[in-house]
Amino acid sequence: MGTSFGTVVVTGAAGRIGSVVRVGLRGEAERLVLVDRVGLAAQSPAEEVRQLDLRDAEAVTAALEGADAVVHLGGVPDEAPLPELLEGNVGGTHNVLEGARRQGVGRVVLASSNRLTGFYPVSTTITVEMPPRPDGLYGVSKVAVEALGRLYADKFGLSVVCLRIGSFEDAPTERRHLATWLSPRDCLGFVRAALTAPDINFAAVYAVSANTRRFWDVGAGSALGYTPVDDAEAFTPRISPEGDTVEHDLQGGAYANTEYTLRHL
Ligand SMILES: NC(=O)C1=CN([C@@H]2O[C@H](COP(=O)(O)OP(=O)(O)OC[C@H]3O[C@@H](n4cnc5c(N)ncnc54)[C@H](O)[C@@H]3O)[C@@H](O)[C@H]2O)C=CC1
Numbered sequence: 001m002g003t004s005f006g007t008v009v010v011t012g013a014a015g016r017i018g019s020v021v022r023v024g025l026r027g028e029a030e031r032l033v034l035v036d037r038v039g040l041a042a043q044s045p046a047e048e049v050r051q052l053d054l055r056d057a058e059a060v061t062a063a064l065e066g067a068d069a070v071v072h073l074g075g076v077p078d079e080a081p082l083p084e085l086l087e088g089n090v091g092g093t094h095n096v097l098e099g100a101r102r103q104g105v106g107r108v109v110l111a112s113s114n115r116l117t118g119f120y121p122v123s124t125t126i127t128v129e130m131p132p133r134p135d136g137l138y139g140v141s142k143v144a145v146e147a148l149g150r151l152y153a154d155k156f157g158l159s160v161v162c163l164r165i166g167s168f169e170d171a172p173t174e175r176r177h178l179a180t181w182l183s184p185r186d187c188l189g190f191v192r193a194a195l196t197a198p199d200i201n202f203a204a205v206y207a208v209s210a211n212t213r214r215f216w217d218v219g220a221g222s223a224l225g226y227t228p229v230d231d232a233e234a235f236t237p238r239i240s241p242e243g244d245t246v247e248h249d250l251q252g253g254a255y256a257n258t259e260y261t262l263r264h265l
């Protein structure tokens with residue numbers, strides 16, 4: 001594949017999703033700037049590493065110099081005390097958006113999460129027009145992430161895509177994943193589409209595989225030009241019903257339990 005993406009900055013590049021995106025965009029991005037607070041080593045001449053904390057606004061702005069796009073994955077990926085979520089996710093995303101505004105970055109892709117609608121019942125099909133019902137404080141932080149994206153799109157004309165990522169796993173391992181799974185291949189498909197879809201001021205899209213049992217309307221996903229290909233249903237025989245100790249009727253499953261948030265207060 002050719003080098004169609006120009007300079008792409010990936011934050012959280014050392015993480016689970018970042019590692020897959022890094023490899024996936026290798027050879028496709030002319031220059032790949034890998035940002036994380038964890039040390040990384042460049043693995044190709046096209047790669048550059050920036051070890052920094054996303055809470056450091058000046059360092060983030062400097063890392064975005066000359067970027068055509070940023071895929072912002074860095075942050076706290078699950079329930080945590082609110083100050084950590086506010087600093088890491090809300091503050092970190094603000095720094096990325098503000099840096100992108102100052103550096104004239106053409107496209108900002110933000111890692112949002114399905115957990116911002118995790119309190120809806122499993123029987124409801126969710127569209128991106130429906131109001132958030134977060135399953136915890138982490139979900140609340142992602143509501144703020146999307147609101148920041150919208151603000152920077154509306155007020156400053158940035159082009160922002162929020163990917164509401166499902167459960168990113170090599171393969172589904174629990175019953176909830178039969179609805180929420182996002183395969184690595186589909187994850188890359190959504191990220192590539194989020195980087196290249198033309199004429200976007202703001203879009204929020206569920207990034208989920210083509211699961212027979214999915215909870216989310218992916219009509220807007222095809223508006224990005226990507227149709228997912230994997231279906232968790234094929235893994236059903238490998239998933240033991242005993243794996244679930246509680247029957248969950250909320251989309252966030254165990255994440256929506258009262259205790260899950262109380263443990264982090
Ligand atoms: N894994 C999943 O299924 C889902 C992930 N997401 C979101 O996708 C993004 C990536 O998730 P994962 O790869 O699973 O998480 P991860 O924890 O594996 O990776 C996050 C990376 O961000 C870095 N990071 C965290 N705070 C930082 C800071 N202040 N400064 C610099 N680097 C920092 C960490 O060092 C880590 O390498 C997160 O924003 C998460 O909320 C959303 C929905 C589902």
Ligand SMILES: O=C(O)[C@H]1OC(=O)[C@H](O)[C@@H](O)[C@@H]1O
Nearest residue numbers: 077078113114115166167180
């Ligand atoms: O909903 C899910 O399964 C996933 O959602 C997320 O946002 C989290 O980052 C991830 O740790 C969960 O596994």
